[in-house]
């Protein structure tokens with residue numbers, strides 16, 4: 378029996394079709410990668426499985442004995458509790474059992490009645506067994522193991538949850554989810570907020586995970602290590618491929634080639650029939666033949682034209698600048714109330730390409746935000762050459778007004794641009810025409826990232842400051858431009 382299955386799934390957002398009478402099944406032992414280009418409906422499917430999105434049509438059936446967990450980054454957490462307390466929440470049921478055990482043991486100490494005592498001892502034994510069976514006495518070391526693996530120890534288990542950065546918060550939520558150890562994990566792009574070493578840890582965790590999972594990730598190297606089957610979304614349909622990611626890629630390529638061959642063959646067939654019909658329908662001697670071919674043509678199940686994904690193409694405009702140092706950073710201290718990092722001193726010259734690396738939450742984004750003037754420096758200084766123009770790409774998909782459309786976001790920044798140019802620029806970054814007029818908040822993660830890149834692309838600048846630009850987006854097109 379499957380752990381979960383969705384059948385007869387049909388869903389649209391307005392005019393945009395996402396699924397058309399398709400299905401997905403997850404079986405015990407499945408370690409499933411969910412793939413498909415940006416905006417195809419991966420996050421939507423996860424939301425359908427968790428009941429956040431109710432599909433237009435379809436039947437979602439979870440096996441009642443199965444527990445599942447997913448990363449809800451919107452979830453509210455009490456901001457006063459510490460990270461450790463929050464993580465301990467994963468074992469709430471065990472702590473409750475421990476409380477009960479203590480209570481029963483107290484009552485045993487005072488109990489005079491023989492029968493009552495017998496009953497209490499039984500309960501005490503049950504509680505004790507339950508705690509032991511669930512490894513209760515190793516809870517703390519379990520928490521520490523996961524916290525170290527995901528790099529939480531680096532920013533401290535005693536930090537109040539309210540003080541965490543977006544990425545740190547997401548990590549802590551992932552840690553709790555893994556500690557809860559449900560039968561099925563649903564993970565949507567968990568590697569986006571992890572550093573290389575923690576991605577490595579997560580990969581190992583997932584490889585040895587006893588349960589099943591569905592995972593979305595644009596990191597194909599990561600996927601190929603952890604999955605044993607793929608569900609790929611294309612043409613509003615979910616197709617399952619068993620075996621490795623590489624095997625899936627091969628099969629998918631083969632399938633696409635076959636489809637294209639069949640499509641081209643059918644198009645030729647249609648053209649031939651149509652031509653015959655046109656030439657013969659009015660001719661008395663051949664009209665019967667022509668009519669029968671017309672019927673054949675009408676009855677033919679026509680293959681839809683294969684849609685090729687819009688390949689984004691990013692070109693950043695360059696504003697020339699003299700060869701002087703572009704940026705001088707001197708003894709700069711960055712942070713909020715206290716410095717996050719030792720004092721930074723560096724000089725950046727024209728043509729230099731600098732990578733900022735380090736653990737998640739250590740202060741990379743804070744450093745970039747400081748030198749972009751978004752948050753104040755704690756001490757020290759930074760100075761740009763006067764004709765430096767910065768193009769800044771912020772890590773998080775946050776918008777001043779998420780109700781705005783992608784079109785107006787660009788148009789307001791560049792009011793002199795013609796409407797057609799605005800549309801063309803967004804298209805070049807990989808947005809489909811219907812998405813241009815869609816509200817920013819309803820665009821998928823990848824689509825939002827493309828709007829942000831488009832904004833930078835239109836501005837002639839000479840210093841790009843990019844904070845994790847490859848999260849969410851197919852990366853090849855971007856890399857060749859940097």
Ligand SMILES: Nc1ncnc2c1ncn2[C@@H]1O[C@H](COP(=O)(O)OP(=O)(O)OP(=O)(O)O)[C@@H](O)[C@H]1O
Pocket residue numbers: 390391393395413414415416417418419420421422812815819820821822823824849
């Ligand atoms: N509430 C909504 N209203 C209109 N369109 C929506 C809404 N929510 C999602 N969409 C659209 O549905 C499509 C599927 O979105 P979804 O977030 O599921 O894509 P995805 O496969 O997860 O993409 P990505 O790889 O970029 O994360 C996108 O084109 C998105 O713009």
Ligand SMILES: [Mg+2]
Pocket residue numbers: 419420421565821822823
């Ligand atoms: Mg998504």
